[in-house]
Amino acid sequence: MNAEPQSSGAPKKGGWVTFPFLIATMPGLTLAAAGWSNNIIVYLINEFNIKSIDAAQIANIVNGCMALSPILGAILADSYLGSFKVITVSSLVSIVGILALTLTSILDLMTPTPCEHGPSPCEGPSKAQIGILYISMALSTMGVAGTRFTLATMGADQFTNPKHQRVFLNWHFFTMYAAMLVSMVGIVYIQDNVGWGLGYGLSGAANLIGLVAFVMGSRYYLLLKPQGSPFTGLACVLVAAFRKRKALLSPKTEDYCQEPQPRETKLINTTNSFKFLNHAALVTEGDMNPDGSIKKPWNLCTLQQVEDLKTLIRISPIWSTGILLHTTLAIQMSLVVLQALAMDRHLGPQLQISAGTMMVFVTISTAISLALIDRFLVTFHKITHTSPTLLKRIGIGHVLTISSMALSALVESKRLAAARTHNLAGNSIVPMSVFWMVPQLLVVGVGEAFMFPGQVMFYYQEFPKSIKSTAAAMVAVIIGIAFYLGTAMVDLISKTTRWLPDGMNDGRLDNVYWVLTIVGLVNFVYFLVCSWMYKYQNDENKELNSPNP
Incomplete structure (x- = not known):
């Protein structure tokens, strides 16, 4: 893609002048997406009287689509419309979807009659009600497709210096995780304790603010023209x-x-x-x-x-190593909630935290680690005049992820031992604090801070220039595939072993974590082989031109 020509009186395009607008856009759009999706299972169960398993299936489909759909937005940006148009249109579509979702939460005619305790069964949603709900979620998901990774690529395109691109991407992901944290703690609390209408309304307002911030910087952006698919x-x-x-x-x-x-x-x-x-x-x-x-x-x-095409073929082995890496994480995140439900979740004598809130520790760890890693890399470069290669950063993420699996196995072994000591079966609460799981979640967060931005930067740097946006979205494809592969792996384990029965205290979840640890180790060896054989294609940054990670 080529840069659009500038007129003599036009302001200088690109560079750090675009930074405030793009960084302000990211938290707004992230708050919007996370605000409506994080608590969607509870909304389906409590407001639409949908059975728990069906609600989980719907949420799985939504999460899978949100992970995979950014690749479509990236292709449109690279091939036909350009990043600016794709981000703008997607944000508008997302606002419409969240507005429709907000209406379902405040208008009685859009939801079924609330369930009443008694022998009579709950009344499910009508075809019209469920149709409007699905349309609103589909539109909201489409909004994520055009913004999540396209915005990262467009921001990196504003800089010609690879070091400046890295600084931008580090801050981009820091604001993204910080916004996710605000959503998990703030908007979810409002939805559960104040009202769904206000919670979804705030998500829509955040989307609008992000869109306004993005459009305000339009005169400063360096826009690349798409040249067809x-x-x-x-x-x-x-x-x-x-x-x-x-x-x-x-x-x-x-x-x-x-x-x-x-x-x-x-x-x-x-x-x-x-x-x-x-x-x-x-x-x-x-x-x-x-x-x-x-x-x-x-x-x-x-x-x-x-x-x-040869470049894509050379990168594909490195790309494939990310699938099993994210698969183990996807499984771990779902099992953590099940563990938390069978542990003491009290924070003081009165307050009991939600099992899903445990994911906050991952987000906090990731956000803090991103800022610290950025400072560390700057200091390290000043002292040594070199920087760790991107493959080294990804490799550190592999090691930390494997370590978190081993920690999870050890904590679960301790939990099961406590259950046996007290003769507890089924899903009885074990007298063991849920905060025993915090260390493993913190390790996950640090690993993600190394791995996730490292992958995006690596694909952005190494992919052909004609498909830069698609390169960044390849991480989303990995996560989407891992999401479904993780579901299949858990189903296989459930059918072939007795490790995952309905009662957490009757199974051997620790063995599942050890299996994930072994899978991670094998995948890490595969990653080392692929990294050793790989030669960087980009010669702009000499620090990166090493055949080894």
Whole structure:
């Protein structure tokens, strides 16, 4: 994508002048998304009389879509509309969805009659009521699709210096996690104790504030023009290479199709890795028009398109290591809630915290760690004049995640021992404080602070320039796949072992955590092999040009 031309009287585009607008946008949009989604299961059960299992299934679908949908927004931003339009339109769609969700919470005709204690069954929602509910959640989810990672990429695009890009992304994710923390503690409390209408209304107001902040900075943004879908060109490489598979490759660079470029620009050379794909750019008889343009697009591709596809192939092993990493985290987060329900959750003689509130410790740990890591990296660079590579940061995240699984197994072993000592079965509350789980959750948060921004920065830096937004959203794809894979793994464990019965005190949840620890270790070895073999593609930052993590 190319930058839009600037007029002589226009303000300078890009740089730190855009920082306040983009950083103000992130918490607003995050508060909006987290505000309506974090407590959706309780809303479905209490206000729509939906059974617990059905409510959990609906929430699973919503969470899966929220994790996977940003890739669609990123593709639209890269290929057709540009980041600014995608973020603006998505924010407007999200506001409409949250407004509709707010109306369902304040208008009696949009919800079924509340359940009454007695022999008569609860009245479920009508088709119209459930239809409006689904539409409101779908619109709200679509809003997340165009903002969550597209905003991160657009912000990084404002800077040409890789160090400045990292600083922006660190602050971007810090504000995101801080906003999530406010949502978990503040908006969820309002929904449970004051009213759903006010809670959802505040989410909509946060969305509006984020949108206004974003639009206010429009005159300063450096906007990149989309140049059509890059994925069409990548598919063309595969087709053209197969069609010309019998042609003899030439050692001369001049025999391959190049992107139109100024004469002083150096031609791209062919590379020997995945050499078969070079056939796609080999110029044969009948491929070119007299004016030098490509005559048959699916018969001939540029060498740049070939190299872009090779780049994706080289990155794919590193990308695949993130799937099992996030799968173990997804399972751990769901099991933590089950553990908390069977432990003493009192904070003092009167106050009892919610089991779902335990996730706050992960968010707090992540937000604080992001700020500390950013300061540490700056100080470390001043002293040593080097910085840890992105793969090293991701590797640290792997190690900390594995450590948190082992800690979880040890805490659960202690909880089960306490249950046996007191002859407790089923889901009886074990006289053991839920705060025993805080250390493992803090470790998860620190690991996520290393891993999550590191992955986004790595894909942004290493992916071809034509699909930068898509690169950032690849993390969302990993999380989405991990979410569903984790569900399948838990289902498999439930069917093949007796570790996960209905009663927490009757199972062996500690064995599940040990399995996750082993899975994490195997995946970490795989990550080390992939990292050792990987060579950084980006030469802009010499500190990153090491073949090893």
